[in-house]
Amino acid sequence: MLRSTLKMRSSISPLLSLRAMSAAAAPSPSSTEVAAASKATQLSSIRTTDNTVNVLKSVHRTYELMPLQEKIVINDILQEVQKADWKTMTLDEKKAAYFIAFGPYGARRPRQTTETSRRILYSMACCFFTVGIVWNVLRYFRAPPAITSTHEYQAMENEWMRERNINPITGVSSEEGKKGDGMINSGMFPKWFP
Structure with a gap:
């Protein structure tokens, strides 16, 4: 040189x-x-x-x-x-x-070369892979869900509210027949989500 x-x-x-x-x-x-x-x-x-x-x-x-x-x-x-x-x-x-x-x-002069783009792509792929592993490990070792978060328990709560006529104007025990789910909560994630 x-x-x-x-x-x-x-x-x-x-x-x-x-x-x-x-x-x-x-x-x-x-x-x-x-x-x-x-x-x-x-x-x-x-x-x-x-x-x-x-x-x-x-x-x-x-x-x-x-x-x-x-x-x-x-x-x-x-x-x-x-x-x-x-x-x-x-x-x-x-x-x-x-x-x-x-x-x-x-x-x-170009700000990014192809080598820089490859490095960014590989580092992003490694980050996503690491996040996926950490997510699955945390879900594997998590505590079991609370009893009150099951669908059956929440359906029993709805029946209990109807028996006692709790919130008769807009709630589950209203005479017009509320069309909502009452105490049944779908949760933060859909049912198909593992």
Whole structure:
């Protein structure tokens, strides 16, 4: 990794000298035309060097690791190359320009990778499995239900309430015949729930 980074930096040194030369040029009209012509010839010579081709091939891997000055130089070179016809650009230049414009780096880096999603899924599955085991163990060792919670006992309570005429207006012993269950409680869970 370090060796490839050093090789990349040595390959960018012509690019950095180009940036320094373009920054040192005076903004007078005649010198800008001369500077543009020399910059175009230098760009054409830089485009053909093997070092620049290697940098453009690996720009998707090394762009985030590059210093800001090298990023600026690569951006300037690609902007100059893109001013010409796109048919004359090499495939590596097109890929580098597309990566710099739309690549997943900086703010466009995805927040979650597939590995992160797998870890979340596995941890959720382990949590559900653990909760299921704890639930079943607690239900196995629980105390038996209270006598008053059985269906038979609650039906006997309803009969006892009818015999004694308890709550004759709206209750079980009302003359209109309440349609509710009275003291029979279905409980928190349905009857089919284990």
